[in-house]
Amino acid sequence: MAGLRVSGPRSWDLVRKLAPFLPQELKSHQAYVGFIKNLEQNENLDQVIVLPFLEGHSFTGEESAEIFCHGSPILVDRIMTELIAAGASVAEKGEFTLRSFLNGKVDLVQAESVLELIHSESDFSARQALNQLRGKLSRKIERLESDLIWCLAHIEAGIDFSEADIAVAEEAVLKAKLKSIEDQIQEVADSFAGGRVVKEGLRIVISGQPNVGKSSLLNALAEEEKAIVSSRPGTTRDPVEVRCLVGGISAAVVDTAGLRETSDEIEAQGIAKSQKARASADINVFVVDAALLLGGPDGSLRLNSEDLELLAQSQNAPVLLVLNKIDLRPDLALLSEAQVLEKVKKNMSISEDRLIRVLCISALDTTSGTKFRGALEKFLQRFDLQGDGVLTNSRHHEQIMGALLSLREALKMLAGNQGLEFVSIELKQSLMALQNLLGKRFDDDVLDRVFKEFCLGK
Amino acid sequence: MASFDFDIIVVGAGHAGIEACLATSGLGLRTLMVTSNLQRIGYMSCNPSIGGLGKGHMVRELDVLGGFMGFVADKTCIQFKRLNSRKGPAVRGSRTQNDKELYSQTMQQRLQSQPHLSLKGGEVKKLILEGSICRGVVLDDGSEIRSARVIITAGTFLNGVMHMGLEQTPGGRVGDKAAVGLSDQLKEFGFEVRRLKTGTPARLVKESIDWDKTIPQYGDEKQYPFSLRSEPRFSLPQVPCFLSRTTAETHEIIRKNLHLSPMYCGVIEGTGPRYCPSIEDKIVRFGDREGHQTFLEPESLSTNLIYLQGISTSLPKDVQDQFLKTIPGLENVEVARYGYAVEYDFIEPTQIWHRLETRPVQNLFLAGQINGTSGYEEAAAQGFVAGINAAHSFLGREEFVLGRDEAYIGVLIDDLVTKGTREPYRMFTSRAEHRLILREDNALDRLSEISLRLGLLDSKLVEKLADVRFRRNELAERLRTQRLTPSSENAAIIAEMGTPPLTRSVTYEEFLRRTEIESSQLQKLGFAMDEDPLISEPVEIEVKYSGYVRRQMEIIEQIKKYEEQRIPDWLDYGRVKGLSNEEIEKLRRVKPRTLGQAGRISGVNPSAVQALMIFLKTNVKRQEAASESMGQSPR
Secondary structure, rough: OEEEEOOOHHHHHHHHHOOOOOOOOOOOOEEEEEEEEOOOOOOOEEEEEEEEOOOOOOOOOOEEEEEEEEHHHHHHHHHHHHHOOOOOOOOOHHHHHHHHHHHHHHOHHHHHHHHHHHHHHOOOHHHHHHHHHHHHHHHHHHHHHHHHHHHHHHHHHHHHHHOOOOOOOOOOHHHHHHHHHHHHHHHHHHHHHHHHHHOOOOOEEEEEEOOOOOHHHHHHOOOOOOOOOOOOOOOOOOOEEEEEEEEEEEEEEEEEOOOOOOHHHHHHHHHHHHHHHHHHHHHEEEEEEHHHHHOOOOEEEEEHHHHHHHHHHHOOOOEEEEOOOOHHHHHHHHHOOOHHHHHHHHHOOOOOOOOOOEEEOOOOOOOHHHHHHHHHHHHHHHHOOOOOOOOOOHHHHHHHHHHHHHEEEEEEHHOOOOHHHHHHHHHHHHHHHHHOOOOOOHHHHHHHHHHHHHHOOO | OOOOEEEEEEEEOHHHHHHHHHHHHOOOOOOOEEOOOOHHOOOOOOOOEEEEEOOOHEEEEEEOOOOHHHHOOOOOOHEEEEOOOOOHHHHEEEEEEEEEHHHHHHHHHHOOOOOOOEEOOOOEEEEEEEEEEEEEEEEOOEEEEEEEEEOOOOOEEEEOOEOOOOEEEEEEEOOOOOOOOOOHHHHHHHHOEEEEEEEEEEEEEEHOOOOOEEEEEEOOOOOOOOOOOOOOOOOOOOOOEEEEEHHHHHHHHHHOHHOOOOOOOOOOOOOOOOOOOOHHHHHHHOOEEEEEEEEEEOOOOOOOOEEEEEHHHHHHHHHHHHHHHHHHOOOOEEEEEOEEEEEEEEEEEEEOOOOEOOOOOEEEOOOOHHHHHHHHHHHHHHHHHHHHHHHHHHOOOOOOOOOOOHHHHHHHHHHHHHOOOOOOOOOOHHHHHOOOOOOOOHHHHHHHHHHHHHHHOOOOHHHHHHHHHHHHHHHHHHHHHOOOOOHHHHHHHHHHOOOOOOOOOEEEEHHHHOOOOOOOHHHHHHHOOOOOOOHHHHHHHHHHHHHHHHOOOOOHHHHHHHHHHHHOOOOOOOOOOOOHHHHHHHHHHHOOOEHHHHHOOOOOOOHHHHHHHHHHHHEEHHHHHHHHHHHHOOO
């Protein structure tokens, strides 16, 4: 199935030109089934369903009609062509949403969510965009907005009605409340890291010594031959990127050039690029040749010095240590991965929270791709990906950071016993940022709350 | 040129009317003030007090510009308080309790001695309209008086109805009849006219009160008169007000009788002020608490009437008698006049320009409660602005509009003409986004240039203004340039002040910026401080506030892009995609000057401002594209 939407004044008349089966009097939200014809009316194009929407009751807020036809791209193209011939023009990307926003059918956050929905690449971000659309983020921020207005109402009432017989919140109460708002805004802001991952995808960088099987691992994951695999060290000169889905999240898995000293200039450039790729990694998949692992006297395992050095150089991203060619080490095959992790860790000066998992694998094994994917999915639990009001948009992030900074400034002022008329400026600034985020106008909300909350007057 | 009896007619002699006719006659225009009661000029119909937060600010602004309210308030002051004196200077507000009889008398004398001004008793029934141009007024005796401009300041008198219990009496105030006819004429002309409500408490007989059961509340020792014309100390004896509270018994009686309150049985249709609810409202909305406080305020040194602040009511007389007696101190109280509510017509203020001239009718200006405001100060401020603008339009001078960043008066009028109002509009400091800049102490610095251009001040005052400004500037300059060195002699004094030692030489300004240091301490460190608080205080505040003011300006800059985006007056809002019919109608009515003003109109959503911005941008683009293609050779 494919859907086409015609929106704007006289949409119904326009569609009727191609759908003569439609009655003169159309009902909104009612499905009509019939054959769509070309303009000359001499050829049936497809049997379709037409859904008309009355002005004010459609997604865009305009009179509109949706046509559902069979899903062949060629068919869709022909119907589009006929619609254009009948007077329609092709919508710009996101134009329906823009109209919907301009007609007040969706708010700014919702509109941006729809745009993200259109652009999202994977299920997970589609779900997340849907969450925002339903206003999960909006509701969360509206709650914070309301709390902030409460604080401002108490501050302003204390200033403008200091003579009135009213109990405004004491500074300690205000401080506690503001602190809690700060924490919650911080939480929303923190979700941005996870949110970015969802929207732009995860960056997984595979690194390690030459010829340890990095490309084989990537291929296993992508289940297609993206990188040239050969047994000559240094085959991968440029980072090779494969986009795939990991646990419903779109990921860019980057295979980097083997890390080694080289005199080959082209290869050296490749290595420089690879270093850059590693710097932006969310996950560093560090591959070593299991056959080259050294045994310690206490039964521990030790990476060779070159590996250790390389690992130390790479950036702060958490590390998934892959022991490839495990088939060459039957002694390790008997151990659980947790046991291997213990044994490896002993001889490494890597911080606890960076080395998260070990994966023992044979990249040439047919199950290696599945195993690798499984390890990565477990890795993702590091990120807040619950989709619960996660910030995904940089405009949102900017506003939320603005709200946070002003709020912190206000708290600092309160701590320094500075006047509430100054604190109020920062809080209003913070409130304005939240309201911008919601696409709301900064208005008399504070005074309205003052009148609601307090008994004033002569 | 038509011939006129007067240049200007001012209808009404309340606080707005007074400032309006003093301004026009002060500019030399032949002015007639018409009022239905010549005995009640500048009458304080409600509380016997002037100023307060935001309001005191406006009184000072008015004083610098040439208004009279502040001077007469000082002259009749029987108690002075600076509200929020323990808070920062921007949110301090001066308030006086006034002898209302003396206030009215003083104003009357002031008007009678004013050159170019005539007073006349009579009720204005109608305006003389020629098409959409106002040419004068028709009185109740049928006589016509022609003038070039008319200013209406009718207060609560337009179709005023007083409510006491379920009993209704036409009138704008006890003892004065309502003005019938005028607002109907405006309605017929096409003005949107709506109803508002306000109320006033009972007046009590002083001798019947048991004062021992109340707590006296004294004024401040330190006095800051409103006016530059006033002496530094008030001349009248200063008296206390007294505090008492309602009791559970009071609430019981009121609750039992709510069905007799016109507000609660639906007789009153007008909206009352949320910040000034009746005692019925307080009890219904906020319950018993520990009683609601009330101040017993003397109305005058020469009468025995006490104003019962906090207890405005429209319950029937017998219920008022009953519940008043349950308030400590009022057990045997004798009521001189009962409280009542009054409902009146006002003109939805989005129908007037910033200059307070109406949009539909030329040469007609409105000021005060007729524009939906509440309060003597709000009225006086508008009266003054309407007076100046009526005069300026008559003289062919440019309009007089104060910015939101220049004065509370500017905030007041911009709010009214942009947003309109649903309840009687009162000023609060929180309405001013430039609150840190709009202070009482710097009203003179903000407005003296503007005032000199208006030219209402007499030469003595102009001299005083110049002198104060010169001394303030001189002091600020010396603080900025003179330096304090870390000599051993200074170090000892500085250590005594309990502030960290100097590590290098600093200017006195830098030193004064330390929170624990006050300007009076600089004397000890060899700085010649001006001891006149009129000079030293504002300069000190400016120094201490500068960091915050800068931060506020930064924030304002962010909003400014909307303020600077002009909307051409020829714009047809019907052509803008994405506006609702309601928004189109509101925008057409207000005709905002800027996108910022458009955004402040209530009922105009942010999406509409976006839509407008998009429209303006694409339109400008199209125009640019058009002019570009004209420059190219034709295709």
